[in-house]
Every structure is written in C-alpha cells, then in structure tokens.
Amino acid sequence: MTNTPRKMSRRDVLKQTTAVGLAAATSFIPMRPSIGQQAKVKVGLLLPYTGTYAALGHNITDAMKLGFAEAGNKLGGREFEIIQVDSEADPAKAAANTNKLIVGAKVDFLSGPVHSGVAMAMAKIAREEGTITIVSNAGANAVTREMCGSNIFRTSFSNWQVCYPMGIEMARRGLKRVASVTWNYAAGKEMIGAFREGFEKGGGSVTKEILVPFPNVEFQANLTEIASLQPDAVFAFFAGAGAVKFVKDYAEAGLKARIPLYGAGFLTDGTLRAQGQAAEGVFTTLHYADSLSLPANVRFREAFKKSVNRDADVYAVQGYDTATLLIRAMDSVKGDTRATKALVAAMEEVKFDSPRGPWHFSKSHNPVQDIYLREVKNGDNAVVGVAQKAVSDPGTGCATA
Amino acid sequence: MDPGAIAIQVLNGLQYGLLLFLIAAGLTLIFGILGVINLAHGSFYMIGAYLAYWLSEKTGSLALAIALALPASLLLGWLVERLAIAFLYQRDHLYQVLLTYGLILIFNEMQRIIWGNDVHGVTLPAQLAGVIPLTDLQSYPVYRLFISLICMLIAVGMYVTIHSTRLGMMIRAGSSSREMVQLLGIDVGRLFGVVFSAGAALTAFAGMLSAPINSVYPGMGENILIVSFVVVVIGGIGSIKGAFVGSIMIGLADTFGKVMVPEFSSVVVYALMAAVLLWRPQGLFGEK
Amino acid sequence: MADLPRPILILLVVAAVLLAAFPFVGDRFYIQLITQMMILATFAMSLDLLVGFTGLVSFGHAAFYGLGGYTLAILTRDTGLVSLWATLPITIVACGLAALAIGWLSIRTSGVYFIMVTLAFAQMIYYFFNDARGFGGSDGLYVKTKPDLAVSGVTLFTLQNRTALYYFALVAMLASAVFLWVLLRSPFGQVIAAMRVNEGRTRSLGFSLGRYKLVSFCVAGMLAGLAGYLGAVQFGFVNPAHLGWRESGRVLMVVILGGTGTLFGPALGAFVFVLLEDLLSNLTEHWLLLMGAFVVAVVLLLPNGIAGLLLRMAGKTSAIGVRATASIDKPRVVEAAARHGPILEIQNLTKRFAGLAAVNSVSLQLEAGKVHAVIGPNGAGKSTLINLLSGELPPTEGLIRYGGADITGAPPDSISRMGIGRSFQITNLYPSLSCFQNCRIAAQSRLPSSMRFFRPASQLVEVSDRAQRALNRCGLSQRSWDLASTLSHGDRRKLEIAMVLATEPDLFLLDEPLAGMGAHESREILDLLKSVARQHTLILIEHDMDAVFAIADSLTVMVNGEIIATGPVEQVRADRAVQSAYLGHRDAAE
Numbered sequence A: 001m002t003n004t005p006r007k008m009s010r011r012d013v014l015k016q017t018t019a020v021g022l023a024a025a026t027s028f029i030p031m032r033p034s035i036g037q038q039a040k041v042k043v044g045l046l047l048p049y050t051g052t053y054a055a056l057g058h059n060i061t062d063a064m065k066l067g068f069a070e071a072g073n074k075l076g077g078r079e080f081e082i083i084q085v086d087s088e089a090d091p092a093k094a095a096a097n098t099n100k101l102i103v104g105a106k107v108d109f110l111s112g113p114v115h116s117g118v119a120m121a122m123a124k125i126a127r128e129e130g131t132i133t134i135v136s137n138a139g140a141n142a143v144t145r146e147m148c149g150s151n152i153f154r155t156s157f158s159n160w161q162v163c164y165p166m167g168i169e170m171a172r173r174g175l176k177r178v179a180s181v182t183w184n185y186a187a188g189k190e191m192i193g194a195f196r197e198g199f200e201k202g203g204g205s206v207t208k209e210i211l212v213p214f215p216n217v218e219f220q221a222n223l224t225e226i227a228s229l230q231p232d233a234v235f236a237f238f239a240g241a242g243a244v245k246f247v248k249d250y251a252e253a254g255l256k257a258r259i260p261l262y263g264a265g266f267l268t269d270g271t272l273r274a275q276g277q278a279a280e281g282v283f284t285t286l287h288y289a290d291s292l293s294l295p296a297n298v299r300f301r302e303a304f305k306k307s308v309n310r311d312a313d314v315y316a317v318q319g320y321d322t323a324t325l326l327i328r329a330m331d332s333v334k335g336d337t338r339a340t341k342a343l344v345a346a347m348e349e350v351k352f353d354s355p356r357g358p359w360h361f362s363k364s365h366n367p368v369q370d371i372y373l374r375e376v377k378n379g380d381n382a383v384v385g386v387a388q389k390a391v392s393d394p395g396t397g398c399a400t401a
Numbered sequence B: 001m002d003p004g005a006i007a008i009q010v011l012n013g014l015q016y017g018l019l020l021f022l023i024a025a026g027l028t029l030i031f032g033i034l035g036v037i038n039l040a041h042g043s044f045y046m047i048g049a050y051l052a053y054w055l056s057e058k059t060g061s062l063a064l065a066i067a068l069a070l071p072a073s074l075l076l077g078w079l080v081e082r083l084a085i086a087f088l089y090q091r092d093h094l095y096q097v098l099l100t101y102g103l104i105l106i107f108n109e110m111q112r113i114i115w116g117n118d119v120h121g122v123t124l125p126a127q128l129a130g131v132i133p134l135t136d137l138q139s140y141p142v143y144r145l146f147i148s149l150i151c152m153l154i155a156v157g158m159y160v161t162i163h164s165t166r167l168g169m170m171i172r173a174g175s176s177s178r179e180m181v182q183l184l185g186i187d188v189g190r191l192f193g194v195v196f197s198a199g200a201a202l203t204a205f206a207g208m209l210s211a212p213i214n215s216v217y218p219g220m221g222e223n224i225l226i227v228s229f230v231v232v233v234i235g236g237i238g239s240i241k242g243a244f245v246g247s248i249m250i251g252l253a254d255t256f257g258k259v260m261v262p263e264f265s266s267v268v269v270y271a272l273m274a275a276v277l278l279w280r281p282q283g284l285f286g287e288k
Numbered sequence C: 001m002a003d004l005p006r007p008i009l010i011l012l013v014v015a016a017v018l019l020a021a022f023p024f025v026g027d028r029f030y031i032q033l034i035t036q037m038m039i040l041a042t043f044a045m046s047l048d049l050l051v052g053f054t055g056l057v058s059f060g061h062a063a064f065y066g067l068g069g070y071t072l073a074i075l076t077r078d079t080g081l082v083s084l085w086a087t088l089p090i091t092i093v094a095c096g097l098a099a100l101a102i103g104w105l106s107i108r109t110s111g112v113y114f115i116m117v118t119l120a121f122a123q124m125i126y127y128f129f130n131d132a133r134g135f136g137g138s139d140g141l142y143v144k145t146k147p148d149l150a151v152s153g154v155t156l157f158t159l160q161n162r163t164a165l166y167y168f169a170l171v172a173m174l175a176s177a178v179f180l181w182v183l184l185r186s187p188f189g190q191v192i193a194a195m196r197v198n199e200g201r202t203r204s205l206g207f208s209l210g211r212y213k214l215v216s217f218c219v220a221g222m223l224a225g226l227a228g229y230l231g232a233v234q235f236g237f238v239n240p241a242h243l244g245w246r247e248s249g250r251v252l253m254v255v256i257l258g259g260t261g262t263l264f265g266p267a268l269g270a271f272v273f274v275l276l277e278d279l280l281s282n283l284t285e286h287w288l289l290l291m292g293a294f295v296v297a298v299v300l301l302l303p304n305g306i307a308g309l310l311l312r313m314a315g316k317t318s319a320i321g322v323r324a325t326a327s328i329d330k331p332r333v334v335e336a337a338a339r340h341g342p343i344l345e346i347q348n349l350t351k352r353f354a355g356l357a358a359v360n361s362v363s364l365q366l367e368a369g370k371v372h373a374v375i376g377p378n379g380a381g382k383s384t385l386i387n388l389l390s391g392e393l394p395p396t397e398g399l400i401r402y403g404g405a406d407i408t409g410a411p412p413d414s415i416s417r418m419g420i421g422r423s424f425q426i427t428n429l430y431p432s433l434s435c436f437q438n439c440r441i442a443a444q445s446r447l448p449s450s451m452r453f454f455r456p457a458s459q460l461v462e463v464s465d466r467a468q469r470a471l472n473r474c475g476l477s478q479r480s481w482d483l484a485s486t487l488s489h490g491d492r493r494k495l496e497i498a499m500v501l502a503t504e505p506d507l508f509l510l511d512e513p514l515a516g517m518g519a520h521e522s523r524e525i526l527d528l529l530k531s532v533a534r535q536h537t538l539i540l541i542e543h544d545m546d547a548v549f550a551i552a553d554s555l556t557v558m559v560n561g562e563i564i565a566t567g568p569v570e571q572v573r574a575d576r577a578v579q580s581a582y583l584g585h586r587d588a589a590e
Helices: A010-020 A054-070 A091-104 A116-129 A159-172 A186-201 A220-229 A240-252 A272-279 A295-308 A314-332 A340-349 B003-034 B041-059 B062-083 B093-115 B142-164 B166-176 B178-183 B188-210 B220-235 B240-260 B262-279 C006-025 C028-054 C062-078 C084-106 C111-131 C162-185 C187-197 C199-204 C209-235 C245-258 C264-283 C287-301 C305-313 C382-390 C412-417 C435-444 C461-473 C489-502 C519-533 C545-551 C569-574 C576-583
Strands: A041-047 A080-086 A109-112 A132-135 A152-154 A177-183 A205-212 A233-237 A261-264 A283-286 A351-354 A357-361 A367-377 A380-391 B131-133 B139-141 C148-151 C154-158 C342-353 C356-367 C371-375 C397-402 C420-423 C507-511 C537-541 C554-559 C562-568
Touching: A041 A054, A041 A091, A054 A080, A054 A295, A054 A314, A080 A091, A091 A109, A091 A116, A091 C028, A091 C209, A109 A116, A116 A132, A116 A152, A116 A186, A132 A314, A132 A340, A159 A186, A159 A233, A159 A261, A159 A283, A159 A367, A159 A380, A177 A186, A177 A220, A186 A205, A186 A233, A205 A220, A205 B262, A220 A240, A220 B003, A220 B240, A233 A240, A240 A272, A283 A380, A295 A314, A314 A340, A314 A351, B003 B041, B003 B142, B003 B166, B003 B188, B003 B220, B003 B240, B041 B062, B041 B093, B041 B188, B041 B220, B062 B188, B093 B220, B093 C111, B093 C245, B093 C287, B131 B142, B139 B142, B142 B166, B142 B188, B142 B240, B166 B178, B166 B188, B178 B188, B220 B240, B220 B262, B220 C111, B240 B262, B262 C111, C006 C028, C006 C162, C006 C305, C028 C162, C028 C187, C028 C209, C028 C245, C028 C264, C062 C084, C062 C111, C062 C209, C062 C245, C084 C111, C084 C148, C084 C209, C111 C245, C162 C187, C162 C209, C162 C264, C187 C199, C187 C209, C187 C435, C199 C209, C199 C412, C245 C264, C245 C287, C245 C305, C264 C287, C264 C305, C342 C382, C342 C537, C356 C382, C356 C397, C356 C537, C356 C554, C356 C562, C371 C382, C371 C545, C382 C412, C382 C420, C382 C507, C382 C537, C412 C420, C420 C489, C435 C461, C435 C489, C461 C489, C489 C507, C489 C519, C519 C537, C519 C545, C545 C569, C554 C569, C554 C576, C562 C569, C562 C576, C569 C576
Parallel strands: A041 A080, A041 A109, A109 A132, A132 A152, A177 A205, A177 A233, A233 A261, A261 A283, C371 C537, C371 C554, C420 C507, C507 C537
Antiparallel strands: A283 A367, A351 A357, A357 A367, A367 A380, B131 B139, C148 C154, C342 C356, C342 C397, C554 C562
C-alpha cells in the first residue's frame, strides 16, 4: 500500500515496551531499522484530534491529504507516510509531543499546530533540532518574529496581520471610539493589540480593552459593561465556541442594533450555522472567505466536499497550502530530504495560487497575502472588498527579516 | 458604574448563581448523603446539554426535547449509581476521586464518538426568544429571566420536599448520619439510588436549560465541575441552604469580579473559597 | 523500607542499575522519555509523602511543580544566573516558602475541605501566572539557558546535554527516595505514620499535629519544586498548564495507581503511567476511553495499586514492627511528685449541648495518690466529664485546676503533656500497627520533641524500653509483634491501658477500662490498676460495682449531669439517696 497515513504502528508500540521494560529488558532494540533502499519520507503532524479544536485539526489534515492525493501521493517522486500526534491543544504536553515526532519518529517535515501555546514549544525545539517546520495555523506573532528560523515557515497568518487592516478600515469609516473585547490570553492580546495599532494610526481611539478570562464563555457582565461605555462600535476576537456564544449574546442583549459589531474573521468562520440570525451584518477581516469566487477556491471547495463530505474552511485552506508547499519543495530537490538548504531556498521561492488568492513568503517566512473585508449576509461571509492588499507581518526581531 | 448598570450586573450574577445552584444542589446531596466525591458530576451537565441539542434537532422542539431528556437522565443516573458508584461507598475519598475521574474520561470519549467534535447551538422556542428592554441601550433576554424563574421554582420545590415529605426527612437524616438511617431499617440502597439519580437529573436539567445560551461543545462539563465544587465547599457539604447561598455568592462575585478586576477575575472565586474556609473550615452551613 | 520483602528490593536495585546503564545503549528519544519518567517519579514520591504517609490529600500539588519551573525561567530571564549551585537552591527555597505559606493556611482544615483548599490555592497561583503581565501568560515562558555545574571555574557538565540531564534526574530521583526513606524512619516519621492511622489518638497523646503536618507539607513542596525545575530544564519551556488542577489530578492518579504509602509504588507508577499514555495514544484516536477504562479497572481490581500487587506477589500482607537497637538518647522522664492539697479541683463545671446540660455545675476536689471512682446510670454525664478533663471538649462554664494550674479549655495535647493520660471507652488504637508500635508511639510522645529527622526511631532505646515495659505489665508481651487489629476484645482493652501506661502520666483518666472483659481478665487488670494506684492518682469510670468497691478510695455518683453524692466509698455506699437512685436497696428495710 502506498502512502497510507498512519499513527505509530503496533510494531513500534511493542518496540517501545520492550526497550523500556524495566525488569525484563536485557537487550535494547534500536529504533526503526532503515528499510533497505530509499526509506519513506516522513511528514509529522502535531494537531488537535480531540478536544474543542478537533474539528480544525481534522480539516487541516484532510485538506493536506487532498493536496497530496492531487499530486499523485508522492513527494519528489518518493513515497511518504504521515505520522499524526494528537496535541490536544495542550501546551503542557507540547514539548513531549514535539519530541515524539522529531526525535522519536525522526520526521523529515513537521507541521501544525492549532494552538499558539503549543506552537511556542514546537518552534523552540524545531529551531534547536533544525527540522523543517511548517506552522499551519497558530498565529502567534513570535513564530515569525523573535522565534523565527531559517527552517520555520508559516502558511497560515500572524495575529497582527489579520487585525491591523481592520483597525485601518474602521478608522477610515469614521468611527472614533471603539471598545475591543477578547480572551485574556496571548493570541487575544495580540489580535486586539494589532487592531489598536491600526485604529490609532487612522486617528481613532480605543475606549477600553475588555479581557475575558480564558476560556470563559459567560459574557453577560462584559456586555453590560460595553453598554455602559457606549462606544461607536465594538471589535471582538473569539474563536470556536466562544465566538458562537459571543455573537449570539451580543445580539440578544440588544447591542447589535445600536453598536455595530466588527471582528477578526474567526468570529464568524465555521460558526455561522450555530450563530444564525445573530451574525447578520457583522463585518470581519480575514485572509480568506468561503465565498471567494476565485477559480482556485471553487475548485478546492468542490474537491474537499467530495473527498470528506464536509465544507472547507480557512483551516482546510491552510492545510492545503501546506501540502502544496511540501510538494513543490520536494519536487525541486528531487526528493532529497537531506538537502535542507536547497529545500529551504525552494520553499522561500514558492508562489502560491491558493484558494485564498495568490501569495508568497515574506523574509521572515510569513505569508504576504490580501486581507479581505467580509460581511455576514444570509448566513454567509460575503466578500465586500479587500481591506488591505499584500499585508506583510513586520517581522520585528527576526534576524532574517 | 451607574446604578442602572449595577442593577443589571446584579441580575446577571443572580441568573448565573441560580443555574449553578441546580448543579451544586445535586452535588452537595450526593456528597452529603452518599459520602461520595463525584468528579463525573460535570459530565451529567454535558450529557444534558447534548441530549437537549440532539433531541431538539430531531423533534424540532426544545420543550419536547427536555421532556424526553429528563427521564433519560434519571435513568442514566440510576445506572451509573448501580454499576459504578455503589462500589465506592465503603472506600475512602482517594478511590472515589480516581474512579470518577476515570468515568469522566469515558464519558467525554463516548460523547465524542456519538456526537463528534463540533460546537453546536440550540435554537430557542419562539415564545422565549425575545428581549425586554431594560435601559435605553441594553435589553435583557427573556430566556434568561425564564431560566432564573425555573431555578427559583426548583429551589422552592426542593425546600418543600426536604422539609415536608418523608423522603425529605430521610434525606435530612441521612445527611446527618448514614449509619443511623441504615439502622432504622430504611432501604439505603434505594435511597442512595434516588438521591444520585435526582442529583444527576438536576445537573442534566441545568445543562439542558443552559444549552441555548451556552454553546454545546466537548469538555464543557469540566469547567462547571470545579466551580460547583467550590460552591458546595463554601456552602457546607450536605446543606442545600448552603448550596443556595454559595451559588448566589459565587454568581455575584464572579460577575462583579469580571468587571472590576478583569486581570484577576478568575482568582476572585478561589480567593472567596479560601477566605470562607479559613473563617469557617466546615463551610457556611456545614456540620462540624 | 528495611521491611520491604527481598524480591522487591532486588527488583528495585536491578531497575536502578538498568537505568544507570541505559544511556550507553539506548536511543536518544528513549533517553528523553525515561528522563521524563524519572522526573515524574520524583514528583509522585513527594506527593506520596503527603497522601500516603501523612494522610493529607492535596489536589494542588502541581502548584509547587510549576512554581519550581517558573522560578528557573524567571531566574534565567531576569538575572542571568546560570549555575546549578545558584538556581537549584533558590528554586527549592522558593517552593519551600510557598509551601509554608499555603500549608500554614490550609492545615486548619481537614478531609475534603483540605482537598478543596489546596485546590483553591493552586488555582490562584495558576491564574496569577496565566493572567498577570510579565510571565508570558497562557503561552508560557522560555527557559533561556539551561543550568550548568561549575567547580572553581571549571564546567563539569551542562544540563543542556541530554545525557547529563538524564543522570542528574536519576540522581535526583534516587536521592529523593533515600531522603524520604530516612525521614520516614525517624521519630518524625513515626508520628506522621501514627497520625495517618489514628489522628484523634495521636493528638490525645500530646503531639501538636499542626506542626508535623506543616513540616510534611513543606518537604513535599520542596521536592515537587525540584521535579519542576528538572521538568523545565528538560524542555526549556514552562506553561501555566503545569500548575493547573489537571496536572495535580494526574500526579494524584499516578500515586494512587502506584500504591499510596509505599514510595516505590508511585515511582513505578510514574514509569507505567508515562509508558501507558505514550502507547495508548498511538493505538487509537479515542485512547482516552481506554485510559478511563484502565483507571476504573485499577480502582476496582487493584485497590492497593501496583505496589500492592507486587507486595502480594512477594507474599507480604502489611508492615511489621522494627526491633529496638542500641541506645543513644535518654528522654526526660516525668517524675511523680508528692503533692499537698487536692491534685484536681473542679468548680461549677458545666457543658451544654444546645440547651441540654450534659454536665451541670459539677464541683469536686480530688486528692493525689488515691483512686476515685465515678459511677452513675447511663447518660449521667460521666464520659462527658472525662472529656472535659482531658481537653477533648471545651467546657461551657466553670473551672478546672490541676496541681494548682488552671487548665480550663486547654487542648488535649497540652493537657497530655502536663501529665494527664486517658484511656477511651471505645477502643481507640492504631489498628494497622503492632502492639509494640502502638505503645512506642505513646512512649515517644513524652520526648521533648519528635521533630528529629535523621536518626531512625528504633534507636531511641529508652522509648522502646518503656513501651515494652508497659506491654509486659499488661500481660501482652507475647503479642508484642501482632497487629492491634488481630487482638481479641479483652486484649485490646489491655492495650488501651498499656498505651496510657507507656506515657507514664501522674493522673490517669480511665473510661470504663473493664468494659466487655471476662471475670479472669478483669481481675488481672484490677491487680494492675491497684499496683499503678500506689504511685499515681486514678479517676475511674466503671459500671462493674465489685471492681469499684475493690479498688476505689473515694466515690462520686452522678445522675443527670449532677453530682448527688461524693466522698469516701463506704460513706457514699450507705447514702440513702444514692441507694434509691442507683445502687438499689441492699437491706430488707426501706
């Protein structure tokens, strides 16, 4: 069978037990004997397959597999295998899990994660070990700033990149006083920090930055606070369950009619069905929208729906682009995974014709991409325009930037 | 904050507290009468929410969904008690913690296998979906007022049951001394079964009620579990009155904490518990 | 651990040797995995000290583990300290101080409240690191540089090196195990062992339990900090999640699965747990289901954890006693002094329970060197009176003077230290300890301080001798090494008295010592009490009238919480009121 993605096989499980067995071990079985001629290329995925973010993990993975399948399931002419480790979006286990892939399974490429905390641990170890790592979701600014590395790439976005354009846009619309609200964790703070930067640049002022303890979804108290502040508008960042709840509660509290709601795209991505009427009219910025009419997007969405019977989302697109990156890079070095320098050089040059639109890497290995302005209309994120073209994360503190 | 905002925050705090009461009441009874620390209590909350979501999708009506889910929760509670909890009565707290922790893992995984990993919303019945304008800027959802009302009715109902019925008498006696109840010839097995299922059903009901306003998502049981333990400990183990007072206290403290000290709002709840315990180590209404 | 069965000792030694040899043949990945296991083993053993040996179930132990890691991360980030000499002691001291603060506040509670208070404090620390600025928030902090060890300018090794860290973790784990073992054999260890088996009795013997619990809590916190330090070094990264309740729960699971109260159990449990998590997560996506099933199975089938299983396989049931060896110390012996005037004075002593006066305005004066019996129908308040005298209950009103000093309302431990010993109506022993150990802990309570950590308790020869003498006097020398739980009822009552004897008090409070004994045994005990009474004062509650009249010098009769007669035996016996209320009519007339 070619390229069946698998988790660690029973054979490895048995090997581990014997090797570590305290009382019995008399001989230590060396790890993974190489298989005669060319061994398979190993692609390691550190993504959440259980927990609140599991849907994201699955979408990224399935889109990657789709991308590989479309290229004939070969990387640079070689067969490959995908080794998946469940990150559980748990930063406490991140280091151990990363080691499982890099040191244990000796993967040639590492990709993931969803959660920024996991990304921080992963990035540190990847930098030290030198494994080529592609961050396929986590938006922590540091990954392509202080923690950047020649072997670290990101195919998703940086938190700053998604929200800065909204700040500019809202100032352009003449809004003067805005309250921002998000969870009190690093990603949230980066998002509203970027918004503030853009908004203040455009002449606006942020009345208050409301921080909700993470991962609370009980917002009543904060909504009352917003009402008493009486801002011109509200900018919010939440994702997943929190996004669903916030938008619904915001509408129910009667605030939406008087105080328009804006947000980062995650507020309305993958959540519209659950949010229903409450989300209508909410403006967001994101580097993607389901309804983009680009041919690449239409093709991708059809193929994804056909292969897994689910609708694609921004996470799937990121996974798909990751696969594209690997395919192109490996093609250019003809499958030689040891030619790290050449691989990196090839990756830096890749120009993506992605479902999100054309993009390429910045010097700090972050996507340079258009950020779209979307409005929720009839249960869909309709693209109203481009909030800002070719946005590039400044990459402050990155040696290669 | 102006008086209007304060008033609404009080309303918010009360509503949260009343919902917490349903969960804490069940927990304190199970704790007080069965003497079992049940970490899986939050799982019933999650199961209630998922049942409400699933059945309301199937039947199209939330009310019908709840009507079906309630007996299902009672039955599930009974089964869990007979098949798992019954082994713990003679064991010490350590083993109860361990076994019920194992149950959490099992319940969570089964939920994922059955219903998957996505986040779901539950639609409100039209009659309850409206809002009442309270100030010129803010309205208050009717459904939240409805929930508060239901919780109050249940609280009153519990009070009446505990103080005026034979079952309530057995519960009060069992709360004071389990051995005595056994010696009096009361079928302890049945009593425990009733109390556990009632506690589980109350918690599940809280999950059902809150499903439309919270989302339904994997792992939602754990967050509420810790808070409900805090409430029970503050109020005193085995005391329904304590659970009531504790829930309202926590509801208000949490709500005002979020607004007044947002950086440390999470600490407020725990600091409150530590303070109460240092002043009265057995909780506000607990027995020494 | 000298009492571990040989097969297990051999197993542990072999394991240690294998661990030491592993890096020479093992793969890089496994070196790291086993380092993880060893760090978790250290962490688990520190919790076992609390849970298994002191009887304190803490649900917030991960706070100290996380604090250890964060201290290192902050030190390397803000001070540039890199040396092991500096960073490790600072970390351990920091964790010790935190444990002192938290422990001091938490020890006031007990049982499930203690569990919740420790959880609360751990959560507060968690949220502090999670929400406050400057500590990296929920994404955590990096450990900028890993510590190294330098002696006079020469760097011996750096923990950046994987193998060096492995050996350091191995040494840390073994050193912690040895340290705990020494601690548990010391007099301090004996007290906390007794405390775990029967807290009430230990307090009534005169030990101020709070202090012992606090010391235990601090030691456990410091060892956990050591483990956290190593954990942070290993991955170069700390995160608030390491402080959270899930991690606390996880290490508690490891301790319980390994087997509480064994030290080697939790260490083994750590290895098994990490291995299991690793293997199961590779088998299936729904591995948590298997994990949950495993946990449930262990609870139902292996109540004493892995260690229990191993011990059973090695043919052991439970701990045995340790024999006394050469003498080193002489404890201070309390001398019985001749006293003038009443040894015990009670004035208007009253105890009310919500409106019911169990003891109502009782006044009494008792002479030294005599046997005073207190009799009366059930419910007269006799036991309550004893409880008031021994400090188990605080009086509502009134005054108690002992040897002239006011002891009203004093707690049981200070009353015990003043030289008042009591036995209990319902046997109150240490069932899982041997008779000898029961008496020894009682004798040890007379030491000026049991806060001695490094010499084994078995070396306190005077203490051991006194325990053995007490046993011999009560006719239990044949049963010295038997567990108290295996004794017959009569022998248990004898042990109850032997324990009081071992504390060598001046005043004995004996609550129905002959309860449930047959005629032969009663006589034996009566003879014993008579010989004791020659040099001490006895207050005796009894229902056995023959015994009372055989031994008592004076008699007090209580009815409904009040004294209706008191004085020399014959006088009280002839009192009409007493006869009609209690003794019944002996003469044909009246």
